[in-house]
Amino acid sequence: MFNNLTDRLSRTLKNISGKGRLTEENIKSSLREVRMALLEADVALEVVRNFIKKVKEKAVGLEVSKSLSPGQEFIKIVQKELEEVMGESNESLNLSTQPPAVILMAGLQGAGKTTTAAKLAAFIEKNDKKKVLLVSTDVYRPAAIKQLETLANEIKVDFFSSNINESPIDITQKAIKQAKLKFYDVLIIDTAGRLHVDEDMMSEISLIHKESNPIETLFVVDSMTGQDAANTAKAFNDLLPLSGVILTKIDGDTRGGAALSVKEITGKPIKFLGVSEKINGLEPFYPDRIASRILGMGDVLSLIEDIEKNVDKDKASKLAKKIKSKKSFDLDDFVEQLGQMKKMGGMTGMLSKLPGAANLPDHVKDQVDDNTFIKMEVIISSMTKKERQKPEIIKGSRKKRIAVGSGTSVQDVNKLLKQFTQMQKMMKKMQTGGIRNMMKSMKGMMPNNKFQGF
Template sequence: MFENLSERLSRTLKNISGRGRLTDDNIKDTLREVRMALLEADVALPVVRDFVKRVKERAVGTEVSKSLTPGQEFIKIVQAELEAVMGESNEDLNLSCQPPAVILMAGLQGAGKTTSVGKLGKLLKERQKKKVLVVSADVYRPAAIKQLETLASDIGIDFFPSSADQKPVDIAKAALEHGKLKFYDVVIVDTAGRLHVDEEMMGEIKDVHQIINPVETLFVVDAMTGQDAANTAKAFDEALPLTGVILTKVDGDARGGAALSVRHLTGKPIKFLGVGEKTDALEPFHPDRVASRILGMGDVLSLIEDLERNVDKEKAEQLAKKFKEKKGFDLEDFRGQLQQMKNMGGMMGMLDKLPGMSQLPENVKDQVDDKMFVQMEAIINSMTPGERQRPDIIKGSRKKRIAMGSGTQVQDVNRLLKQFTQMQKMMKKMQKGGMKNMMRNMKGMMPGGGMFPGR
């Protein structure tokens, strides 16, 4: 996410961070680089102009804090202005109304609207404990209604049935009535998308909007369309009173132009980011955290939230108890760790949120391959409970059987066992000498040191 922009800005700002004093010349040179980085990230020109102008005004003749160098102060200004461009703080959904609170989803075809309906439903159910009903008023796209029904069933939220021979207005009206009757907290209405903005589509969605009077009208847009995303949102906002934007496919967007352009061009906040294909890959949008990630400073707060949500506390306590009682670390425990890592978006998802990770060399990033963890889990799954508890019994014929069962090679099984042995040694040293020993031994687990061997 934002790799290209992050890399370019980090490199540019690194040159100025050590400067003892800021002059018109070095500010001018740095801002030229910042401007180019933003334009290459497909940020809209008016946004770039305004951003550079504001940074320049604040940087020239700025009062420098005693605890910061002038260069650091400049980076602080850039970060503050990035936050301002994106909206300064997270804007939550406004659901404080007589239930059910109605959320209308609008957007172009292929932006990920139906998937976002499911993700948002899951988020409201799990994090805000809301009783959610979803309905599809998309009567044009083949299988759109079935897609949402399947998604709702997988997630465990209620689906209101509709069919292609009904009018979207009638579907929305009936769903709202049902929501009132059955005491739902939230009703999410999925609408039809088009390949482009057209009058017929706008007229239809206006009618639906008028009938259900939603508290939130969210525009779903693909981040990979760059500044076009902001322009399309602007066109929709002129027809509908949008309350916010969901930016999808952010994980596939290395530029970040949409995230930096939407607020400035539409005046509407980005409320959520779609960061993957899984149903829980929807994150509330925090401008301060995104600005921090863009500048290569990581996003530790989001990482902590991920840990709190996804780490199985019971399993963590069991492992801690095992450590206390000086019991061994076996392959069952190792598999548990791999699963927890997968729940948090994999190794790259975690590294992305750690400070300084944008400066990792490319060859190291390439070695941190999440597919490898999937393979490792498959190998452990092919073992018997006895083999997981006592890996030392895994010899020749057992290795062949495990490799065949997991669709891998014997050398892959050997590699996993070697990595597990390294981890086991580290765990033993941790038990003896605590955190200091662990940190010393972590070197061997990091890229290049054995845990992620070069291919």
């Protein structure tokens, strides 16, 4: 996420962080680099101009804190300004109203609106402990209603049935009536999208808005469209009173232009990020955390929340007891740990949240490929139960058989066993010296000890 912007800004700010004092000249050259980084990230020109102007005003003539170097102070200013551009703090959903609280989903076709409606329903039921009803008013797109119904069944959220022969207004009226009758806390209305902003579409959604009187009107937009995402959101906001924005496909957005442009252009906060295709791949938007990640400082808070949310505590407790009792860490345990990491967004997702990850050499970053996890699991599944429990017995002929069975090579099997051995050593470190020794071991495995976060 935002890899290109992070790399460029990290290099730029690293150059100034070594300066003994800030001068007009080195601020000028650094700001030029920051400006280019933002423009390359497809941030809207007016947003870039305002950003640079404010940073310059705050930096020039600033009395530097005794605890910080001038370079660190400059980075602090840039970080604070990034937070302000994106909205300063997280703005949660407003559900404080007489039930049902209606949430209206708006957006263009292809932005992932229907999937996001289901993700939002799952998020509200899990985090706000509210009873949610989903309904689709998209009578135009083939199978749109069925798509939402399928997703609702997957996440075990109630769905109000509708069909393409009904009008969107009639569907809305019936869904509201049902939500009141069955005492639902929240009603999420998924509306039809279009390939562009057109009058018919806006007229229809305006009528739905008037009929449903939503407490939240959320605009769903593809972050990969860059500053166009902000401009489209503004066009919607001019005709429909939006309360917030959800940026989708963030995991594929290496630039970050949408995240840095939306709030400034529309005046509306980004409330959520779609971080993966998985049904739990929706995260609240925290400007301070995103600013920290953009500057290569990691996002430890979000990583901790990921662990709390996705790690099976019972399984983790059993593994800890197993290690403590001096029983060996085997390949079944190893594949279990791979599964836990996948739930947290894989190695790529975890790495982006670790401090100092931006300083890793490019060739190391290139090796972090989540597809490797899949290959590892396939190789391990081709082993016998005895081989998984006693990997040391896997020699020549066994390696060949496992390679053939998994459709890989002997070299791949050797690589897996080597990585497993490293993990096994870390687990022994935990047994003898606790988590601190394990962290030191992990740090030592990184090239040139670049992981400063440990």
